[in-house]
Amino acid sequence: MLIGNKGKFFAMIFGVALTSLIITQQSSIFVGLMSRTVGFIFDTPLPDLWVMDPKVQFVDDIKPMQDTKLLQVRGVQGVEWAVPLYKGSIRARLANGTFQTCNVIGLDDATLVGGPPTMVSGRVADLRLADSVIVDEAAAQGKLAKPGPTPQSPKTPLKIGDLLELNDNRAVVVGIARTTRTFQSQPIVYTTYSRATRFAPRERKLLSFILAKVKPGEDFTEVARRINGQTGLAAYTAPQLKGLTIRYFMKNTGIPINFGIAVGLGFLVGVAIVGQTFYSFITDNMRYLGILKAMGAKNNVLFTMIILQTFLVGALGSGIGMGIASLTSIISKNSELAFYMPWQIPVVTVLATTLITLLTTIFSLWKVIRLEPGIVFRG
Amino acid sequence: MDPAIVCTNLTKSYGPKGNLTPALRGIDLEVKAGELFMLVGPSGCGKTTLISVIAGILNHDEGTCRIFSRDLDAMDDGDRTEFRGKNVGFVFQAYNLIPTLTTTENTSIPLILNGVPRAEANERSREMLRQVGLGSKLDTLPTELSGGQQQRVAIARALVHNPRLIVCDEPTSALDHTTGSEIMELFRHEALKGGRTLVIVTHDARIFQYADRIGVMDDGRITRIVNSPSEL
Numbered sequence: 001m002l003i004g005n006k007g008k009f010f011a012m013i014f015g016v017a018l019t020s021l022i023i024t025q026q027s028s029i030f031v032g033l034m035s036r037t038v039g040f041i042f043d044t045p046l047p048d049l050w051v052m053d054p055k056v057q058f059v060d061d062i063k064p065m066q067d068t069k070l071l072q073v074r075g076v077q078g079v080e081w082a083v084p085l086y087k088g089s090i091r092a093r094l095a096n097g098t099f100q101t102c103n104v105i106g107l108d109d110a111t112l113v114g115g116p117p118t119m120v121s122g123r124v125a126d127l128r129l130a131d132s133v134i135v136d137e138a139a140a141q142g143k144l145a146k147p148g149p150t151p152q153s154p155k156t157p158l159k160i161g162d163l164l165e166l167n168d169n170r171a172v173v174v175g176i177a178r179t180t181r182t183f184q185s186q187p188i189v190y191t192t193y194s195r196a197t198r199f200a201p202r203e204r205k206l207l208s209f210i211l212a213k214v215k216p217g218e219d220f221t222e223v224a225r226r227i228n229g230q231t232g233l234a235a236y237t238a239p240q241l242k243g244l245t246i247r248y249f250m251k252n253t254g255i256p257i258n259f260g261i262a263v264g265l266g267f268l269v270g271v272a273i274v275g276q277t278f279y280s281f282i283t284d285n286m287r288y289l290g291i292l293k294a295m296g297a298k299n300n301v302l303f304t305m306i307i308l309q310t311f312l313v314g315a316l317g318s319g320i321g322m323g324i325a326s327l328t329s330i331i332s333k334n335s336e337l338a339f340y341m342p343w344q345i346p347v348v349t350v351l352a353t354t355l356i357t358l359l360t361t362i363f364s365l366w367k368v369i370r371l372e373p374g375i376v377f378r379g
Numbered sequence: 380m381d382p383a384i385v386c387t388n389l390t391k392s393y394g395p396k397g398n399l400t401p402a403l404r405g406i407d408l409e410v411k412a413g414e415l416f417m418l419v420g421p422s423g424c425g426k427t428t429l430i431s432v433i434a435g436i437l438n439h440d441e442g443t444c445r446i447f448s449r450d451l452d453a454m455d456d457g458d459r460t461e462f463r464g465k466n467v468g469f470v471f472q473a474y475n476l477i478p479t480l481t482t483t484e485n486t487s488i489p490l491i492l493n494g495v496p497r498a499e500a501n502e503r504s505r506e507m508l509r510q511v512g513l514g515s516k517l518d519t520l521p522t523e524l525s526g527g528q529q530q531r532v533a534i535a536r537a538l539v540h541n542p543r544l545i546v547c548d549e550p551t552s553a554l555d556h557t558t559g560s561e562i563m564e565l566f567r568h569e570a571l572k573g574g575r576t577l578v579i580v581t582h583d584a585r586i587f588q589y590a591d592r593i594g595v596m597d598d599g600r601i602t603r604i605v606n607s608p609s610e611l
């Protein structure tokens with residue numbers, strides 16, 4: 001038995017929908033951006049432990065180690081194998097003479113552990129060919145694509161067999177890989193460890209990470225502790241390194257604050273719209289609620305009516321809002337937009353809209369408890 | 380038979396402590412079961428206040444008011460609400476039908492509040508609407524009805540669950556003379572059936588003739604009770 005005013009009913013649904021849209025959308029973009037910071041870790045699933053200089057604060061914060069550290073790590077009890085990984089920025093010179101900084105990943109020459117997750121064309125094993133590199137798909141079509149004769153003319157995507165110049169060294173493209181987008185969106189170039197260190201500017205230390213596999217039956221944290229004790233290096237599991245990286249970005253960039261403000265605003269807008277429409281809705285209907293009460297409707301009957309109505313609004317509104325957000329997610333799947341919606345986000349959105357609904361419901365119930373049926377005889 | 384309503388030395392004031400407006404200044408009244416009792420008097424003399432107390436929707440200050448030998452003041456809010464739902468029917472000057480519900484649904488409300496299943500409630504409501512002459516408007520919305528028709532729906536709603544007492548505040552004041560008389564005929568022929576008691580507050584001198592007795596109020600007191608309008 002809904003006492004209805006269609007306009008207000010839709011205004012309330014709209015308010016909840018807008019709120020849940022903003023909350024879902026903003027937190028998904030936030031999570032999307034944050035997961036980009038750890039995209040590289042996602043793409044390197046094989047090792048159990050990532051070993052690095054203890055002062056490293058996040059995955060792109062490279063503090064090179066001496067090559068001898070690799071042997072030390074291999075000697076730690078419980079380590080099945082350990083391979084070197086180079087990760088660093090190297091300038092590529094494009095055919096038209098402009099430069100583009102690339103994120104070069106150097107994989108262990110023998111095993112190629114840490115290679116690209118999905119190949120679009122070519123094979124990872126072709127990295128064993130002379131001067132070979134694999135570039136990521138987005139860069140091949142974008143930042144590393146060959147420019148046309150004029151700035152306006154379309155670029156030609158990089159393909160197998162094309163040449164690149166990395167820090168004055170010749171490189172041949174032998175494959176195109178699909179990688180998880182990273183935060184800096186720099187082109188990713190895979191090659192072998194020895195070649196990467198040859199491309200890289202001369203430095204005393206070049207070993208960025210040591211990727212280690214733990215022997216079956218050994219405890220990860222125990223082995224990590226041993227590595228730290230014997231080599232002075234830090235060893236993290238992939239989730240730990242992701243956590244470290246995300247915490248670093250949270251603490252040191254304005255990203256969380258900006259998104260926090262957007263999400264908070266969304267919530268306030270929702271509370272304001274829904275609260276305000278619901279308030280006037282209840283006030284308008286006070287007379288009818290009073291009549292029902294005079295005719296014998298107990299408080300719990302009136303409560304049920306109000307709760308049914310608010311929760312219908314809450315459910316419809318958050319459904320519509322999250323629906324639009326998911327639609328954006330589908331549409332933006334192949335775009336630059338960072339949008340990632342893990343299951344926690346809808347849950348949080350539902351909690352937020354439930355909270356709004358609850359607040360307005362409690363407010364309405366409070367009005368109903370104080371309702372004097374005597375108002376029914378007043379003009 | 381016991382009287383339907385017995386009020387002794389009833390008082391009621393409105394407003395905050397220190398700035399009270401007295402509305403009832405000591406009412407002594409007995410309304411017999413089965414009679415049509417009218418309350419008349421100048422504006423602001425306390426008529427609405429008195430029937431609100433009688434109907435159990437307003438708490439009084441002093442004195443007692445027993446409805447069918449029950450002291451509503453001694454009940455808690457829930458029991459009083461339940462008592463109203465079973466025993467009291469309401470008719471208002473402004474009809475107060477719920478605008479989004481059809482006439483049948485509006486009429487069903489008291490039955491549904493008393494736990495009657497919806498199908499049976501609707502059936503009984505349709506029967507009641509036929510009795511008040513609205514057999515052709517069973518599924519109409521209140522906004523599509525004339526004032527007299529809306530008041531008939533309100534009367535059907537007040538009678539449908541067979542309460543022992545009907546209270547009405549100015550039921551004919553918004554209607555023209557002919558329609559008002561028709562409504563009063565309806566009250567006399569339908570509402571009083573089965574020994575039901577009616578208390579009607581009114582300004583409308585044209586309907587005084589339908590009363591069994593008339594209580595005249597002035598400034599919070601009942602000054603006279605007469606048996607026919609000619610004595611006024």
Ligand SMILES: Nc1ncnc2c1ncn2[C@@H]1O[C@H](COP(=O)(O)OP(=O)(O)OP(=O)(O)O)[C@@H](O)[C@H]1O
Pocket residue numbers: 393394400401402421422423424425426427428429
């Ligand atoms: N809710 C209220 N708050 C304060 N004063 C009130 C309230 N309701 C009524 N009064 C006052 O109590 C007195 C009696 O009011 P009541 O409505 O009972 O009169 P009435 O006889 O029904 O008048 P009318 O014929 O105009 O409907 C009046 O002085 C009125 O101003």
Ligand SMILES: [Mg+2]
Pocket residue numbers: 426427428548
């Ligand atoms: Mg009045």
